[in-house]
Amino acid sequence: MSRRPIIAGNWKMNLTVAEGLALASGVRDRCNRFRGIDVVVGPAAMALHPIIKRLDGSAIGVAAQNCHWADKGAYTGELSPVQLAEVGCTHVIIGHSERRTLFGETDENVGKKARALHDHGLIPIICIGETLAEREAGATIDVVRRQLDAAIAPLEGDELARSVVAYEPVWAIGTGKTATPEQAQEVHAAIRGRLAEAAGKDVAEQVRIQYGGSVKPTNIRALMAQPDIDGALVGGASLDSDSFARIVSFKEDAD
Ligand code: PGA
Numbered sequence: 001m002s003r004r005p006i007i008a009g010n011w012k013m014n015l016t017v018a019e020g021l022a023l024a025s026g027v028r029d030r031c032n033r034f035r036g037i038d039v040v041v042g043p044a045a046m047a048l049h050p051i052i053k054r055l056d057g058s059a060i061g062v063a064a065q066n067c068h069w070a071d072k073g074a075y076t077g078e079l080s081p082v083q084l085a086e087v088g089c090t091h092v093i094i095g096h097s098e099r100r101t102l103f104g105e106t107d108e109n110v111g112k113k114a115r116a117l118h119d120h121g122l123i124p125i126i127c128i129g130e131t132l133a134e135r136e137a138g139a140t141i142d143v144v145r146r147q148l149d150a151a152i153a154p155l156e157g158d159e160l161a162r163s164v165v166a167y168e169p170v171w172a173i174g175t176g177k178t179a180t181p182e183q184a185q186e187v188h189a190a191i192r193g194r195l196a197e198a199a200g201k202d203v204a205e206q207v208r209i210q211y212g213g214s215v216k217p218t219n220i221r222a223l224m225a226q227p228d229i230d231g232a233l234v235g236g237a238s239l240d241s242d243s244f245a246r247i248v249s250f251k252e253d254a255d
Pocket of ligand 1 (some may be wrong): 215237
């Protein structure tokens, strides 16, 4: 089956609101004309609302970079799916390795967040991936399975089908070291196999699995040529509208 590609930018803790608005306008001007592909930007929290307003009327989605699972409450510094849905977010990145490593994100919490996001009509981008030590120990598949299982356990099949999984080997994030297309495909195929075991082949075939980790205009085509790679979660190269647009337009660039 052919899955609609999805390219998302993860801006992380970069850009002021003014800079983010300029980048969002650049992305809209360069990317809105591409059909047959989902394009999503992921600004810092305080820029979500103005950027959503700026992108109003375009087909570009907007992702938050994290959320809490509760609707509201005494959780200083957190944002709830209710709040993110109200301002018009379409997606939320959860379980990013930086949140797992630096901020204590657990497998179980990622599952709670995925559940809460679907309760409020938001699409989770569920990040999973092994560290270099885990890869060298031969534990890659075990690690991504464990992370995936916990994230999807609370979801119904139709919710899972609408979810996005991002495979991001931690050793490839921000390092300029991309997994080879074959290395990425091997893990993507294992992820899809696990999704099929958990929810059936039909559902597994619908889930879009992004690759993330030093994706650039120069390597996107080879990655996207793999059968189980359905898009990319892009950090550094999403901070420039020109390089992001060249990634989004990977098909056109092929001509
Ligand atoms: P990178 O980041 O593209 O800068 O490697 C990817 C990510 O962390 O999502």
